[in-house]
């Protein structure tokens with residue numbers, strides 16, 4: 001229809017206002033008409049237009065005009081060329097149309113796949129983080145139980161540390177997914193940068209020590225102690241960069257250099273962070289690749305990770321308005337440099353107190369009113385864990401296994417505080433929160449959501465539903481206590497931080513002391529370490545301790561930290 005309309009318009013234009021052309025340049029107005037028809041409707045519309053134009057010129061024109069278009073052989077030839085050209089134009093237009101449709105379909109498919117990936121990751125994150133919550137929670141809880149023998153407490157330490165490691169890996173994959181699906185967000189809050197740096201260097205120097213590397217901190221006096229920034233992201237960047245430096249260095253040292261200078265914007269400062277190592281270095285060709293996800297270059301057999309650390313670091317730095325650069329040469333170490341704008345901390349900024357970390361709660365402080373706590377949670381392990389944590393602190397708990405039951409218990413028992421799981425069958429936590437808020441007395445009760453989701457949308461939904469706060473699974477027991485203290489104004493009695501089991505600094509594991517062991521004990525140690533069975537390893541180390549207590553202690557230190565490679569390397573030097 002469009003083609004027919006266009007051709008008739010083209011013919012009409014020849015009658016007026018182009019009548020002065022008479023029979024000259026016959027096809028002048030028909031070419032654009034056919035082209036537009038082909039672009040609009042594809043090859044079929046284009047060819048229909050061309051045929052119609054030929055019919056008009058051949059049959060209709062002699063009737064309308066005293067000067068017909070087709071007079072001789074050359075005009076016939078002109079018509080044939082017109083038809084051929086129109087066929088080609090229509091063909092090209094059809095190819096373009098098809099390519100466009102294909103691209104659109106591919107884009108829609110990619111968008112659908114991306115959405116499916118995000119949904120998959122969101123539910124995967126839930127599935128993975130929920131059992132981890134139980135592993136981390138129960139192992140911490142048992143670790144604080146003074147009736148547990150020292151040996152078993154060490155095993156619990158290993159479970160806990162391995163769980164934390166697993167959680168870090170899961171978080172890496174999820175972070176990358178968040179970046180890729182454009183769901184990353186920034187949480188600016190005042191942080192104690194000094195404490196963060198100390199924490200990270202403590203953690204990393206243990207790893208460095210195991211490889212006989214030196215980790216040095218070169219902090220200029222202008223490096224600020226308190227700033228406002230996204231502390232979680234900054235911490236992860238530092239851990240990624242220093243962690244890589246330790247991973248990809250075999251001998252020498254790692255220097256973490258920290259300084260700052262005023263930034264362009266008022267009230268902000270530019271942090272300058274450099275991580276320098278004397279490791280394997282990165283060739284010029286690989287330097288541009290390593291910031292892409294999943295890229296790992298030849299690392300001479302050194303320990304590898306997921307290939308996500310640098311990609312995440314770069315995305316974080318850029319998202320926060322900073323930049324990252326690298327100076328390196330193969331075999332001559334690397335310097336990663338991050339320039340990151342942060343906001344200066346204001347006086348009175350409340351810095352989250354992390355000093356309570358790992359402190360055991362003994363019970364309620366004297367003179368506290370009686371608090372009733374409701375736990376709405378459908379997973380058995382998780383409700384047992386929460387129940388124990390709360391009861392250990394001397395508070396009264398009741399359970400509800402879904403949102404609807406939660407509302408019932410709320411009305412009958414009038415709790416002061418509700419721990420609300422979000423994903424539950426029958427009625428989820430969001431709906432239950434909304435309904436409780438509308439009930440009599442529902443606006444006073446404190447509701448804190450428990451979620452395994454890592455996406456910001458979920459957090460916004462939780463707060464919009466009326467929750468006062470939320471805690472992410474897996475949580476540390478201290479987070480649970482700290483949250484109740486904040487919202488309920490309840491006070492707990494804490495025992496001073498428990499000493500870390502085992503000694504913190506290790507003597508060097510010397511080949512000589514291991515070589516002096518009876519040969520069969522050496523073989524047993526080697527076999528046990530290869531088997532990765534903690535109980536078997538500890539049993540052999542126990543027997544070594546009887547012969548050489550000092551060596552036993554050193555071996556325990558490394559075994560506790562899962563540094564099995566170090567033991568094997570020294571044993572078979």
Ligand code: ADP
Pocket residue numbers: 240244245247248277279280281282290295296297298299304305306307308309310311334
């Ligand atoms: P991975 O989990 O493999 O460490 P990253 O994204 O953190 O992933 O790093 C990507 C790759 O970049 C690494 O596999 C390694 O080849 C290289 N790389 C990163 N940091 C260093 C470094 N300090 N020295 C040498 N190579 C490095």
